Amino acid sequence: MTSTSVTRAAAAPAVRLAGATKRFGDALVLDRIDLDVAEGEFVCLLGASGCGKSTLLNLAAGLDRPTAGTVTAGAARPALMFQEHALFPWLTAGGNVELALELGGLDRKERRAEAERLLALVRLSGAHGKRIHEMSGGMRQRVALARALAQGSQLLLMDEPFAALDAITRDVLHEVLTDVWEKRRLSVIFVTHNVREAVRLGQRVVLLSSRPGRIAREWQVGIPYPRRIEDHDVAELSLEITGHLREEIRRHARH
């Protein structure tokens, strides 16, 4: 992908939240969220801790229903990478990936090779037989990414997927992710606390306010791909967004 020209408005969106509101008991967590993610669009979601990012992803994934408003997703079954790895501890790393392939309808014969390929993609070749509890937090997140990709969904929802990774591995996985996104023309909602990561990855960055969660601001990121996290343009926009994020967090803290 060399241009960031947004193809929204044309096709039906990959996900549409229209006036989506979520309450847990009395607590208003998400307040009338309007958010369209176009087919093939990469959206990053920023916001203070507890502002409702995971809640929003759960709505988009169809795991939870909004209290009011509507959520519609184009993909039959979005792939969701949870904030905690959510891998099955009774299976090996490869077993987890293969199960996703199996449930996606892939033949037994092809599963093994495809799982190996996906594990290699997240830089875990040779980890096929490893037990989940034998792996580091970062390795688990990478297996979870491989498993999410194995689902073959057109809509990928990711909840702080790279939070436990070292900077080098994270750079590599940023490349892997943008690569897969371009090749498969996926639609992605990527939640992160890292502003630079958001600007490095997204075509659009959405900032959520806290209590209640509302869309505070959005930025179109015009920087052409391939990007690098240390690019000057990335740093510049990150600085601006960080200012707004600080503001949000400060407002939140005063409450």
Added chain:
Amino acid sequence: MPATDLKRADAASPGGGDDISSGLDALESPSAPAARRAAKKAVAPLAAIVFVLVVWQLAYALDVLSTLPSPASVAGELGDLWRDGTLLPALGHSLERCVFGFAASVLVGAPLGLLVYRYALVRTVIAPVLSAFQSLPAAALVPLAVIALGESESAVYAVVLLGAVPSISMGLASALDQIPPLLRRAGVTMGATGLRAVRKVLLPAALPGLVSALRQGWTFGWRALMTAELITATPLPGVGQVLNAGKESASFTLIVAAVIVILAIGVLVEALIFGPIERRVLRDRGLTGPK
């Protein structure tokens, strides 16, 4: 361990040369720790048995209880039971009943547990009944079964099932209840629904609890069976009848011998079947230390 030391000495002596003996050592080294581990595992139960025997012998020698038989006389009794052809068929009948009864209990209890987990209505209606049966002693079930089915094999099986099924289904239902919601949701997003969710996510996730439920089902079934054999006169005598014969003839020695057989089966099933399965299941999930 002396055994492995001896083996190693044997292996080294004929070869003579250093190369050969070190080669043999290397060949042997994988098995040596295994043998040592097995020996180590046997130490604790052996120590327990020795402890019991010592206390028993002491109690006998000090004449704590005038009717208490000596360990030697009980061993003799067991030998007699074996030689006169009572013990083996009795064991066979009891084990057969317990194994088939247990298998039937699993076939009934596991689906029932799933239904209790899955359907609120089943939970509301059936779960209290199962819980009630769980608290009912087998001794209360036997007369019921005998009245309904006569002094027959079916009555014995009915008692075993009523003993084992509630434990298995309630245990499985609670194991399923305890699955972390995150894993269930992960299964849903991956497209595991209906029976595939059960097979690929729910049962594997609940396996540690399921193993405990099966173990408890076995234990309850075994106890119920002994009760049934003790108080009914089925055509084929089991271990419970040996116990009954001891009671009828007021032979403390025979009773203790029968109790030892019943205990031994419980201990062996635990040590050879449920213990290893549980350790394996937990180890796979990283739920115990690296041993």
